[in-house]
Amino acid sequence: MGFGLMDSLFPIFFFLIFGIVIAMFIVVIVKGAGQWSRNNRAPLLTVDATVVSRRADVSHHMGGAGDAGMSHSSTSYYVTFQVDSGDRMELRVSGKEYGLLAEGDEGRLTFQGTRYQGFIRSIENV
Missing domain, CATH: 2.40.50.660 (OB fold (Dihydrolipoamide Acetyltransferase, E2P))
Structure with a gap:
């Protein structure tokens, strides 16, 4: 009854946040590969x-669930x-x-x- 709006917005927010996290990983990987390549070309x-x-x-x-909360x-x-x-x-x-x-x-x-x-x-x- 009262969850109609929540049910329709949750998938949008979930995929939006998921996409942002994936994009951040890609940016970090591309930057690292670029720096590695520039270092290799440098004298x-x-x-x-x-x-x-x-x-x-x-x-x-902070450790994950497998680390029992260890730091x-x-x-x-x-x-x-x-x-x-x-x-x-x-x-x-x-x-x-x-x-x-x-x-x-x-x-x-x-x-x-x-x-x-x-x-x-x-x-x-x-």
Whole structure:
């Protein structure tokens, strides 16, 4: 009786929200594939650089029904390098690399697009 309007609107809202979620997944996948492709086409460069800052980004995730409501976290590590021209770039690094780099370290940075490849500290700074 009173559910006529609700019965007719629910499928519309359901498919609208479902479509938005699917579209968001597609956008994320396309952006990731585009960045991956640009990195692969970029030249592998090695430049003099200085570590100017480091940061860790911790993300918390709530588990689903199979995880019995458990919480998980993951950490992404980033280091900002300054090159001789004064330009700065922030690159994602592994936890091991993050632990080995300190602000003020000088050396040779190797990267490809936005992909960190390595950093060799100058002997004078060791």
